[in-house]
Amino acid sequence: MKNKRPQTRPGKRWKRRAFFLIVAASIVGVVWVLAPPFDRAAPRPPGSELVEIKGTMGGFSTAEIRVRAGRPLTVRLTSVDTPFHTDGGGKHQFAIDALGVNIIAPPQDAREASFTPPPGVYEYYCDVCCGGRANPTMRGKLIVEA
Numbered sequence: 001m002k003n004k005r006p007q008t009r010p011g012k013r014w015k016r017r018a019f020f021l022i023v024a025a026s027i028v029g030v031v032w033v034l035a036p037p038f039d040r041a042a043p044r045p046p047g048s049e050l051v052e053i054k055g056t057m058g059g060f061s062t063a064e065i066r067v068r069a070g071r072p073l074t075v076r077l078t079s080v081d082t083p084f085h086t087d088g089g090g091k092h093q094f095a096i097d098a099l100g101v102n103i104i105a106p107p108q109d110a111r112e113a114s115f116t117p118p119p120g121v122y123e124y125y126c127d128v129c130c131g132g133r134a135n136p137t138m139r140g141k142l143i144v145e146a
């Protein structure tokens with residue numbers, strides 16, 4: 001005589017599967033929230049010089065950047081403003097038209113770009129917040145010395 005295993009009723013099986021799915025989805029959700037965000041910035045070139053600059057509604061933290069030519073430069077722009085600013089939404093920009101540089105930092109976040117500027121004097125500006133490019137505090141000079 002064979003011993004038959006007690007069959008689980010279909011209703012109970014369905015509940016187990018639903019419970020398992022909920023637990024699995026919760027684990028995936030927790031890992032998703034706690035995992036460090038992907039680093040979206042391209043790797044910095046070796047030996048690059050790092051220049052940090054902050055953007056606020058009051059202007060750039062630095063009106064003049066002086067570097068030596070022939071060396072990669074990484075500009076890291078941080079927006080100090082919150083997303084609640086009605087004009088620009090708390091974003092700031094660091095743009096140099098002559099070099100094709102355009103960094104836009106989201107509110108309370110940072111973005112960076114690396115480039116090797118030839119000798120010269122370049123105007124950088126922000127044109128995404130109040131006043132924008134016309135605002136003298138949202139402009140500056142990058143001086144690249146030979």
Ligand SMILES: [Cu+2]
Binds near residue numbers: 126127
């Ligand atoms: Cu700005």
